[in-house]
Amino acid sequence: MKRRSLLLGALVVPSLAHAQKVPTVGFLIAGDPEPAWTLFRTAMTAAGHVEGHSIAYDFHAGPSDSAKLEPLAQAMIDKKVDVIVAVLTPAITAARARTSTIPIVFFGGSIETSKVNNIARPQANATGVVSSSASVAGKALQIFHQAKPQTKSVALLLNEADPFHVPLQRDVEAAAQAEKIESVLYLLKSPTDMPQAFDAMVQRGVDGVLVQPSLGLDRAAELALAHRLPAFSFRREFTTDGGLMTYGADQADLYLGMASYVDRILKGARPADLPVVMASRYELVINQKTARALGFVFPPMLLATVDEVIE
16 A cells, blocks of 8 residues: 655644643654654553643654755744654754754664764753664665575665765665675665666666665555565565565654653653663564565575564
8 A cells, every 4th residue: 555645734633723722742754754653643642642632743744855844844843843753864954953942852863863962961952762773774684685695786775865875875885795795876866766776776687675764665665576676674664565574673662762752851851861762672574475476485594583474
């Protein structure tokens, strides 16, 4: 099922006109809004917040380009939201560029791209959760090599507009070198360039492709299957969209951590006093339907370590 198109405007959920003012949380995400939007609201409910009664949301989603996301960040600032939740590096960059006073709780990227100088005491208006996704992506490449031992080359499908591509490329290329695998870089200026990139990968004869999530996982999964290329990433939704394999942080667990921080800030805590935390739970997920379509057979020993199999 295709994920709905990106929303380039705002959605305030729900209307609280004529009611006592309740805290408003701005939610800014780069790229596909789901499942992050639903996971975060579910986590906020678990923290005791009732949407429409004790909490309101100002939702914005846009392309994975911080410059294009900055007007959306400004729109939330103009509405005087109490906290901004920023998801993925372009959204984090956009929010931080527009405010140094409104608390920001972020997820995604790395310590490097989030511009946090002290993870124990951020000493600014931003804190959050990171998942070491660059090094995790390197681990995903190693797992792919276990699944397909004859692998000689892997394409890296990266998003030039997302600053996270820099540490991601560095860590994955290091992992590829250690595995004695050639890494072939496809650095795209726009997600619209993906079809041509996949055509080039087929012509090059790569054995698989690692996809950077901010390019759009559903479209990447569709193109990979159409081109009969085994594709993997580090966000679980890639496998639910039809990608072959993912290894990455447990998304639901991450959003529980973010919701906890938002809740504490709304109750008076300062972001500077809340340490940036690293994801602690990781999961390996495979899509057997896609594997069958590609004629890809996972070794039994690897299957024994899988956390979830999508049929």
